[in-house]
Amino acid sequence: MSTASVTGTSGEDRSDYTREESRAIRRRSLRLLGSLVSPLRWQLVLAAAVLVVSTAFRVAGPALIAYGIDNALPAVIDRLDWMPAIGVVVVYLVTAIGGAGLIGWYVVVSARLTQAVMLDLRKRIFLHTQRLSLEFHESYTSGRIISRQTSDLDSIRELLDGGLNELVTGILYGVFTLVALLLIDWQSGLILVAMGVPLFLLMRWFYTRSQVVYRESRVISAQVIVKFVETMTGIRAVKAFRKEPRNDDEFGKLASDYRDVNMRSIRLFGTFEPALMAVASTSIALVLLWGGIRVVGGGIEVGILLAAVLYIRNFFSPLQEVAFFLNSYQSATAALEKVSGVLEEEPTVPDPVNPVDLWTARGGIRFEDVTFGYSDAKVILPDFSLDIPAGQTIALVGTTGAGKSTLAKLVSRFYDPTRGRVSLDGVDLRSMHPKDLRRAIVMVTQEAYLFSGTVADNIALGKPDATLAEIQAAARAVGAHEFIEALPDGYGTDVNKRGGRVSAGQRQLISFARAFLANPAVLILDEATASLDIPSERLIQDALQTLLADRTAIIIAHRLSTVAIADRVLVMEHGRIIEDDAPAELIGGDGKFAKLHAAWQESLV
Known part of the structure; x- marks a missing residue:
């Protein structure tokens, strides 16, 4: 049995994977992600180039402010020389406006990438689940399939739309900020590096704890969807056997579990965010203290200290978005695991490699x-x-x-x-x-089963090019013509609209006409x-x-x-x-x- 069979169908809604299973699932998910992104690699290169340039423009701001305070402002005061100040202002405006414009372009490019990936993935799931054998569909509930196509894809879309952009932007901005800080004041840069130790421990703690919580969240979310779909699909049986109170209890239990796991995730953020603010505030305080001492002693200029403080603040500001990315990442990773599990399922009734044609069958x-x-x-x-x-x-x-x-x-x-x-x-x-x-x-x-569309469309399911006369002849042969003609629009009646509803026996007669027309x-x-x-x-x-x-x-x-x-x-x-x-x-x-x-x-x- 393939890994997909083990972890895709039977084990995909578990949270107790073995280490080997987890590795296999990650490899499977990465293969899927690689196959989705590979055709878009040049668009990815363009997005990366735009992001690098825009980040460089944004990071230049505090250094320009430091130059203006330490050099351009004294030139105006001492020599009434306005050229350095005007130059700093012009460069600052160019980098600010240029950075904003490039960020806008990056948002458009990344959105196109996201939509292209989601279109490909959505079509893959639909086409693949259609191609899978009846054995899969008889063991895999409709609610779980709907969950793959809806909530799981929404989680992946949210990751690609916002979370991934925030992560890449945050990491790149942090790296550029640290480099700029080390260039203008290496001592403040060392303070930031030292504060990176508690920051790393905090991020690692949050990542480890949230990984468990969000995996549980995806499992329970799928169970809620499955319960809802099964109840609504079998509503006749529910009412016939008065199962409403028992369903209320079962759904209420699942909904409570879903609330509890969401509350655990909220408590995680309630701990993480104040801790992150504490690390950021401590870093700024240390830089101010040591920088102030050096300013008094003439070791650095005030502008350099201000730039260092701005760089420290800017370094920590995107980390909250990175934390939110971890939220999206955990949810999307679990969703990607389940989607990749479905896509790696193989039909148990495969098409022949070298098919034999049988144009005219006798029927033996x-x-x-x-x-x-x-x-x-x-x-x-x-x-x-x-x-x-x-x-x-x-x-x-x-x-x-x-x-x-x-x-x-x-x-x-x-x-x-x-x-x-x-x-x-x-x-x-x-x-x-x-x-x-x-x-x-x-x-x-x-x-x-009648599909969306007209009665004629449903009869012609096995022979889409059939004429109306052929469709009517098939309906007459099985005794369905009279009741079809009595419908509001006859053969053009939409079976899913008001007035187009037919009884169980009439649906069966339509299915007879469908089979006989296929001949x-x-x-x-x-x-x-x-x-x-x-x-x-x-x-x-x-x-x-x-x-x-x-x-x-x-x-x-x-x-x-x-x-x-x-x-x-x-x-x-x-x-x-x-x-x-x-x-x-x-x-x-x-x-x-x-x-x-x-x-x-x-x-x-």
């Missing part, structure tokens, strides 16, 4: 010694073999957990068998070109009539018989009325076929299907 399906189980769970299909000739309609019947839906997922290649192979017209599904596979095999599930060689109906009432189900029986003609069909149904149209019934139990014959033959026997059929008839009386 064959299972050859197939063994399959989900992840590390028990085997669902043990040593399973089955031959479905092209054009035959089979019905799969059996108790829950018998392996019916698993068989359908293997035919659709949502999963690959652990051993053995599943083939279409003699071609292993693992070798088929993905476009040919999706065109040849279509599954309609009980969960009929696959193999059609799989996985409990597809479960949302239809008895009249609606009877309405499409004739349409099903017509549309399933000359096409391979696999019908999974608990309603035995749907099974009647099959050429062949397979009764499954514990991943094995225990009965296999025509419906009439099985009904006339004394096997399990006959008992199921008898029980179903009694339920109708």
Whole structure:
């Protein structure tokens, strides 16, 4: 199993990583960051050059003030020579205005860099999560995916937008300030260097403590989002089972935990900021004391002392922003770890390296010694073999957990068998070109999902270039035309707008029309009539018989009325076929299907 699998899906919301896991995660995050920044390296060079020049202009101010006080001002007083003073003022204005202009340019350049990185990252997450196999989506909750695309990306954006700029600017400004201070007064510079020891210890303490707090913050934040999304998604079940009070308690506990971890971070800042101010004030006091002694003794000029004090103050002023960067950095680092974990997940059903084209499929399906189980769970299909000739309609019947839906997922290649192979017209599904596979095999599930857009758009999902006449013909074939025409805008009705809402049964009919318009060689109906009432189900029986003609069909149904149209019934139990014959033959026997059929008839009386 890859590192991504260990730390991306199952371990990404933990805060107790081992040292080796933490190193692997950091390497993974750095790889992602490098791949995002690499195409923008020349823009980074431009931003760096602009930042260096603008910082140099800003740092020149106190030195110019010192020159003005110690040299230009005496020239005016002693000789009425205004040229040095005018020169200092002009240079000061040029550096100030030039520095401000360059900072403005840097803000624009860095903003473009940030937006370019975020656009690339947002698209990568969306495209990659679409490409991942069904196994990933069945184990990775929708709330966690939403968290990756929303709160985690927002944390990274905040880091790139403000935090990183503050860090780079602060460090560069601090280095330039220290160099300038050492050049104009090396003794004051040594005092600042000495005060760097307690400053380093303070910054290290804050970084270490905040690293733990902000990792916990990201974990709990994700849990809050997951709980909210799951509750709103399953609101019908919540209300049906009166789960509101229990949800209130569970969400309240998560919200309280989130508040507590945020309070811990606030207390950290409440300790850090006063301590930083104390170090800064002590440094200024020491420079003033030692500088004043030297001024009295004639060792330095007053202007030099003023410049030294200004440099000390300027050195400490951006450190608060650096501390805020640590806030953003911790949050963004945790977010980047999770995002990189998702992006390093590999599809468990990969596309073939050398795909085999199958332009026209007949529909013959064959299972050859197939063994399959989900992840590390028990085997669902043990040593399973089955031959479905092209054009035959089979019905799969059996108790829950018998392996019916698993068989359908293997035919659709949502999963690959652990051993053995599943083939279409003699071609292993693992070798088929993905476009040919999706065109040849279509599954309609009980969960009929409608996407944003019109009814016509939803029917044409598998055939985007279909004409309105083709769309209407498919709807008529499944008995959906009449209710669609009754909608406010007919086939042009937006399914997500007021007046465009449709019932569960109507959504299922639209999904039938969608599948039939795609015209696959193999059609799989996985409990597809479960949302239809008895009249609606009877309405499409004739349409099903017509549309399933000359096409391979696999019908999974608990309603035995749907099974009647099959050429062949397979009764499954514990991943094995225990009965296999025509419906009439099985009904006339004394096997399990006959008992199921008898029980179903009694339920109708």
